[in-house]
Amino acid sequence: xxxxxxxxxxxxxxxxxxxxxxxxxxxxxxxxxxxxxxxxxxxxxxxxxxxxxxxxxxxxxxxxxxxxxxxxxxxxxxxxxxxxxxxxxxxxxxxxxxxxxxxxxxxxxxxxxxxxxxxxxxxxxxxxxxxxxxxxxxxxxxxxxxxxxxxxxxxxxxxxxxxxxxxxxxxxxxxxxxxxxxxxxxxxxxxxxxxxxxxxxxxxxxxxxxxxxxxxxxxxxxxxxxxxxxxxxxxxxxxxxxxxxxxxxxxxxxxxxxxxxxxxxxxxxxxxxxxxxxxxxxxxxxxxxxxxxxxxxxxxxxxxxxxxxxxxxxxxxxxxxxxxxxxxxxxxxxxxxxxxxxxxxxxxxxxxxxxxxxxxxxxxxxxxxxxxxxxxxxxxxxxxxxxxxxxxxxxxxxxxxxxxxxxxxxxxxxxxxxxxxxxxxxxxxxxxxxxxxxxxxxxxxxxxxxxxxxxxxxxxxxxxxxxxxxxxx
Numbered sequence: 001x002x003x004x005x006x007x008x009x010x011x012x013x014x015x016x017x018x019x020x021x022x023x024x025x026x027x028x029x030x031x032x033x034x035x036x037x038x039x040x041x042x043x044x045x046x047x048x049x050x051x052x053x054x055x056x057x058x059x060x061x062x063x064x065x066x067x068x069x070x071x072x073x074x075x076x077x078x079x080x081x082x083x084x085x086x087x088x089x090x091x092x093x094x095x096x097x098x099x100x101x102x103x104x105x106x107x108x109x110x111x112x113x114x115x116x117x118x119x120x121x122x123x124x125x126x127x128x129x130x131x132x133x134x135x136x137x138x139x140x141x142x143x144x145x146x147x148x149x150x151x152x153x154x155x156x157x158x159x160x161x162x163x164x165x166x167x168x169x170x171x172x173x174x175x176x177x178x179x180x181x182x183x184x185x186x187x188x189x190x191x192x193x194x195x196x197x198x199x200x201x202x203x204x205x206x207x208x209x210x211x212x213x214x215x216x217x218x219x220x221x222x223x224x225x226x227x228x229x230x231x232x233x234x235x236x237x238x239x240x241x242x243x244x245x246x247x248x249x250x251x252x253x254x255x256x257x258x259x260x261x262x263x264x265x266x267x268x269x270x271x272x273x274x275x276x277x278x279x280x281x282x283x284x285x286x287x288x289x290x291x292x293x294x295x296x297x298x299x300x301x302x303x304x305x306x307x308x309x310x311x312x313x314x315x316x317x318x319x320x321x322x323x324x325x326x327x328x329x330x331x332x333x334x335x336x337x338x339x340x341x342x343x344x345x346x347x348x349x350x351x352x353x354x355x356x357x358x359x360x361x362x363x364x365x366x367x368x369x370x371x372x373x374x375x376x377x378x379x380x381x382x383x384x385x386x387x388x389x390x391x392x393x394x395x396x397x398x399x400x401x402x403x404x405x406x407x408x409x410x411x412x413x414x415x416x417x418x419x420x421x422x423x424x425x426x427x428x429x430x431x432x433x434x435x436x437x438x439x440x441x442x443x444x445x446x447x448x449x450x451x452x453x454x455x456x457x458x459x460x461x462x463x464x465x466x467x468x469x470x471x472x473x
Contacts, residue, residue, distance in 0.1 A: 006205045007198055010164055011054055018054055022150045022194065029147050030055055034062045038144050041116055041125035045132055046149035049196030053099065055149060056126045060095040063124075073100035076108035083112070087119050099128035101135060109136045117142070151194025154181070160197060161204060165214075170204070172214035175291075179219040180204055217290045217312050233314045234293035237263055239270035242296030263318045271315070273299070277308040285309060323388050339393035344382060346400055347375055363411045370407050374400070 012018040019027050033042070042059075046052040060068050071083055083098070098116075101109065113136070116125050127143070129135055140146065152160070158177070165172060184196060184203040203223055204214065211218035237257070240246050246266070249258045257263040277295060286306035289295040293313045298304040320329035330337055353359070354367040378396060385392070 006164055006168070007201050010160075010167075010201075012051075012058065015055075015058055018051060018058060020152055020156045022152055022156065023051065023055075026147050026149045027055065029145070030059055033145055034059055038124055039120055040142060040144035041120070041127050043127045043129065043135075043139065043143040043146045044149060045129050045146065047130055047151055047194075047196070049198045049200075050149045050151040050194070051197070052128050052149045053097070055147075056097045056099075056128060060097065060124075060126060064095055066094065069094065069096040069123075071096070071098050073098065073112075074103055076105055079104070079108050079112050079115070084115060087115060087123065094122070095124045095126070097126045097128065101127055101139070102130040106136050109139060113138050113142065152197055153194055157181075157195040157197045157200060161200060164201065164204070168208075170208050170214060171212070172208075173216075175216040176207075176214040176219055179216045180207070180214070180223075183219065183223050213284075215285070215287065215290065217285050217309055220312075221309070232293070232312075233316050236267035236270040236274075236315050236317050238292070239274050239294050239315075240266065240299060241292065241294040243273075243299040264321075267318050271317075274310065274315070277310070278304055278306075279310075280305070280307045283307045320386060323386065329386060334388060336388050336390045336393060339390055339397055340382070343378065343393050343397045343400070346397060347378055350375065350400075350404060360411075362414065363408070366407045366411055370403060374403055 015027050015031050044052040044056055057068070057070075069086060071078075071086070073079065073083070087096070098112070101112070104112065116127075127139070132140060132146070132148075158181075161177070164170070180200055180203050181195070184199045203219075207214050207219050207222045210222050246256055246261065246269075248254070249256055249260050251260045252258055256266055277289070277298060283306055286295055286297075286304060286308050288297070289306075289308050290312050293315075295304050295306075295308060298308075321327065322329050322331040322334060324334045325331050327333065330340060332341065350367065351371065354364055354371070359367075378400070381396070387393075
């Protein structure tokens with residue numbers, strides 16, 4: 001019923017109500033034309049939500065109070081199956097509004113135009129389309145008037161929506177209105193195409209009738225999430241807001257984070273608290289939780305009777321810190337970072353070397369086995385470990401070099417076994433492998449550093465032995 005559909009209930013009844021800043025020229029043109037009796041059809045061009053159907057109804061209702069033939073075409077078959085039988089029943093002078101011309105093919109538009117010309121003596125037509133470029137030349141030339149209707153801008157659409165919200169006593173907040181505009185607008189707010197006002201009003205009514213309050217979470221739950229809209233980001237430690245236990249550190253009486261309650265520990269406690277929040281799908285959403293990510297009532301008293309949607313936020317964990325310099329991990333400043341960087345570069349170089357075109361298929365297969373058995377473990381170690389010991393990265397670096405050398409040696413052994421006799425070996429060309437990864441040369445420099453370190457340590461030890469012998473003498 002139109003009394004309960006807000007789009008029909010608040011549709012303008014005259015040209016003065018339909019006027020706004022963007023469509024003044026179009027409305028003035030139709031006001032001058034409404035007193036004339038037209039035989040040739042009128043074409044209204046405008047995107048959905050521009051008000052073209054509203055202006056068409058106002059124009060026709062100024063001529064007659066009888067029932068108006070209003071047809072929206074979605075398929076080519078509707079031209080013959082639906083439109084033509086309805087036009088045959090019309091005998092006296094009547095008016096018809098036909099929309100959806102942009103969805104028809106050129107052949108269907110030709111047959112539609114033939115029907116319009118045939119019945120134009122008894123019926124006055126108003127045609128509606130999205131764009132002039134979608135129509136054939138016959139329609140553009142044969143129409144008595146072509147009016148382009150632009151969409152309303154963001155300010156006009158917001159004003160119309162607030163008027164409806166005031167009359168219908170709708171509860172809403174600012175974030176809910178912004179989310180409706182983001183979801184229901186087919187184009188950006190700053191775009192010249194404007195806002196689809198009809199879609200916004202329909203979505204506004206749908207959310208209010210289903211959730212009784214237009215908030216961001218209710219809009220997303222009812223109209224669906226859009227990939228363009230990002231969930232609000234909250235810090236994991238902020239989930240504990242309102243809990244009196246963490247207002248002050250019990251040991252140093254400072255506000256956390258401190259040396260006793262670090263940010264990492266607070267984040268772990270916050271994620272644990274988030275998992276304890278009650279989930280009640282049949283209850284209303286906790287507005288404080290939806291806005292801030294923390295239920296202060298639950299943090300203070302330990303219970304809450306509302307629903308806490310966990311998919312309403314993106315929880316951010318604190319970045320990992322280096323244990324030596326307390327910078328973000330990896331810091332690339334401490335001594336262990338040299339071996340860690342060398343290990344990561346070696347892994348990437350081996351994988352790039354395996355993708356080279358001049359590598360034989362047999363060797364590529366062996367490198368794939370090496371990647372699956374060892375390089376994947378190294379990736380997991382580099383992404384999860386916070387070790388600051390040089391030996392952890394250095395030992396893995398040299399193990400990687402030895403495993404790669406064993407893989408190449410195994411490949412050469414397989415090639416030599418295939419060459420059974422000397423005659424076939426002479427005819428068969430030797431396979432020349434491409435240049436080895438550059439990290440092998442880096443290995444020499446690291447190995448030299450290690451030898452120099454051991455040499456200095458041994459020389460210092462010899463000096464101490466000589467000094468002790470001299471002192472004994």
